[in-house]
Amino acid sequence: MDTDSPFDGPTRLVRVDDGTTRLYVAGACTAFVVGVALAVYGWVAPFAHPDDALRRWREALTHGDITALTRDDRLGMEAWTHDLATELGTAEYERVLALHDRAITAGRDEVRRLRAAVEGAGFAAWSRLTWSEQRAIESQSHRTWVEERGFAAVAEAAVLGNRARLFAEPPPPDVLARLGAGALSDEERALLGQRASGDPAVLADAVLTELAARRDEAGARVLRRLRETVLAAGERRFEGLPSREQREIDARSRMDFLLDRGFAALDATDRGRVESASALFADDDELAGRLGVTTLDAAARTELGTVSRRAFVEGREAWIARVGLQRAAFVLQREYARAEVETDGPHPIGDGGRDLVRRRHAGARLVWRGRSGALRVWPDQVDLDWDARRHLWRVAGVHWSRDPEERSRASGTLPAPAAPAPDATPEPIEAPTQKVGGAS
Amino acid sequence: MSAVQGWVFLAVLLGLGARAHGGVRVGASELRWAAFSVAVAMLQVLTLGQVALDDPWCSPLLLALPIVAAREGDARRAIGATAAAWIALVVVAGSAPSDAAGELAQGPYLTATVFSLLLAGVAAAVPTVRALGPLLGLAWMVFFLQRDASLLLAPSVWAVVVLSVGWCALASAAPVARWLP
Structure with missing residues (x-):
């Protein structure tokens, strides 16, 4: 052993000679190559087999397994649902807020x-x-x-x-x-x-x-x-x-x-x-909103209920989360119903080919979203099965039944989703920002 | 046991250990390790938005840290350096601005800290274990499997562990080892 070597000393994991040093450097290079290859493979794998990723998500939804959902967060499943619910909930919130404003405008005349x-x-x-x-x-x-x-x-x-x-x-x-x-x-x-x-x-x-x-x-x-x-x-x-x-x-x-x-x-x-004269001369629009609601049509009155505009604005986040999830559930239901096509069965080019066929029919797409570096699967274009849908509606607090009429009755003011015609073909879905794989 | 109780227990344990071996000493070496892990953690915060242990680019550096710190066979220094680095890491993880709602999930960070301290201590104190050299990085797979057994088949987790082995091996090569704290 060469004790004069500058490569020797106590700063080693093990005491080595020059040959072992070369071995270590070679080993490090090998590990880097293998590690990078594994990382790239793990990054690309869900795109190569989208059904695997979708199946895992479907199972997670079916069993309410949040851990499994977040484990696949690289695919953006959870973030996607959140984004959709926020987008739909915000739009709905703005609409109801406009109703409140209409009521207040009408109520101010009455207050005057x-x-x-x-x-x-x-x-x-x-x-x-x-x-x-x-x-x-x-x-x-x-x-x-x-x-x-x-x-x-x-x-x-x-x-x-x-x-x-x-x-x-x-x-x-x-x-x-x-x-x-x-x-x-x-x-x-x-x-x-x-x-x-x-x-x-x-x-x-x-x-x-x-x-x-x-x-x-x-x-x-x-x-x-x-x-x-x-x-x-x-x-x-x-x-x-x-x-x-x-x-x-x-x-x-x-x-x-x-x-x-x-x-x-x-x-x-x-x-x-008006409960008191001081309420009549108060500066807020509480009374105006209450009086103005009576001037709206019956549907709008039912929608606004007894909630004041101030309470509505204060509970904005919770309202958007709740209603957005309900709306997202209905959007998902409509899209999944549209994508209900038979994709199982033998395929001449095996599982990979079946994956591609499923992706095309169900409209499943894996989309790259630049900023967060997350890969997104758009679940409204994925053929989720019955259990997954039912679970999603249960999460969203929406009663679900196979009977469209009962569904419509139980879900209150929310419109019942239109059932697709038996021979309906999936509608073309707008192009994602970037497609991965050539078949979809 | 909640995460807070776990941190307190760990702090008491480290304090008792330090007292038995002549008191807490925060030297330049410990500070350099802490600065290194803070730099890596901030890089992760900038690129990922959070400190993560399954990021194939930065996490292997963190996972290799206790093994490299144990290279001299001095258990006290190894544990001191690892504790400084990982506690600094957790502080960055907890104080990094996050767009995700909710507090830091302290459980995994606590487990990882305890695991890295164990790894550093055992590797430094037991020559047979230390003789495994860079392959000790594979021991982190135990941590990941303890989190979730299905990660055994996750290529990205294997990538992280294998890359940490690579960093350990590189740290064992003498010219690099001379630059280490």
Whole structure:
């Protein structure tokens, strides 16, 4: 062994001499040649025997074997189904979306009419009010806002529990008692406590009655001051608001009055169609879509159902996937029915020749798609058998029956595929981007 | 056992092994192996859109990696280099942008990582196994058959394995071996 050789050293899988090095290089070259040959063969093999590839796909579809489908993903089976379903589903989605838009356009006119009716009736009711009633209504929302915020801001008011008890007229007795208790001494409070407990010996005592009156007077003074503090605190917060919000708060009670009266003046039919006046004046097209659906024909109404346009747009992906798969199933069924031709039986040039005949009759094509480097089999041009079709429809959630009428009934709005005439010949299918093999 | 549990288990196992042999050491050699596998993986992402083990052009380089790393018979270095390279590979596989919906199928990557570590460890530690030389690349067929027995008849998988044997043999030839990390 030549230990001085630069080819020796620890960086070997095994210790070798020059002859072995040449052997390794030769072995590597052989392995590369064999490997590349195998790779090319594995790449081309499905084209040489398309029936094998199609049979594997058919079995995978029949048994719902997704693993087997993805194993042949180089052939693009799964991607093809997905592409077809997406294409058909998107087209269907655009059509239904256009129906939604038609409904909304028609519904907007109706919404405008109802809004005008509500506004007219509301302003008529407003004009019948006196000046003082109008001012009272106008100040209502401002007053409520100030009371709420002031109550939340003043810690002393919290002992009363809620805003309504603070501003109730007349003030609740327990509020006066609580706020005025500080004006009495401990003994007087104890006496009043006995009275409150209902002891008959002290109930009629004039002194106690006077004590209670004194306590209530003191309570009323404290309550008045507390109310002023709360209102002042609320006003300070109101002044801190942007002027736009201030105007909104000031106008709210008047707006509520106009809408309530106007909505109440609508006839019962219109009120039944619009759940509230605020829905009528909302910015979205929810109501317009709902009202506009009634102007469409019966088929379109059934198709749109009760789904709003917004929900329809939000569920776009799932809708396209679901409906696209259904549509793809019908397209596949139609194409397969067209390709139902007898291709089995003896053939003068054996299996390879039978493959070619099957490909020609079934229209099976293997197509090269440049970007992803995937070979595509167009399954709508392949003679899938009965089980495969039934499985595909089961996957797509479509009821399938051999009886065309039952099929039509069970599949709802989807049109039943037309059965081919017994002597129908396969229609010519448009040329793929590139054919592989000369027979198809 | 889920894939995440599997990764954690593998990490603990590697950590314990490293601790028993003097701690984790990330040297220049490990970094070069990791850089090599990242380069191959990114090439695959650019051409195929994902990291794949059955691509006849790039995958053989990845499959040959643990066998070449074991060529010196140092099990610790072999396992360290293989772990660095394959974990980097999985990181690229998981973070590569993919137009396919869904997350990375971690199971096969975990199995392949464990298999490559086993291969590197056994080849480095057992001289009899190491004596098989480049033919050790054929052991990857066990991994593919464990995935799916029908791959035994898949010419493209055999192509990947045979090409990995070719890379192992080329790496055994001295002028090339001198350039290796």
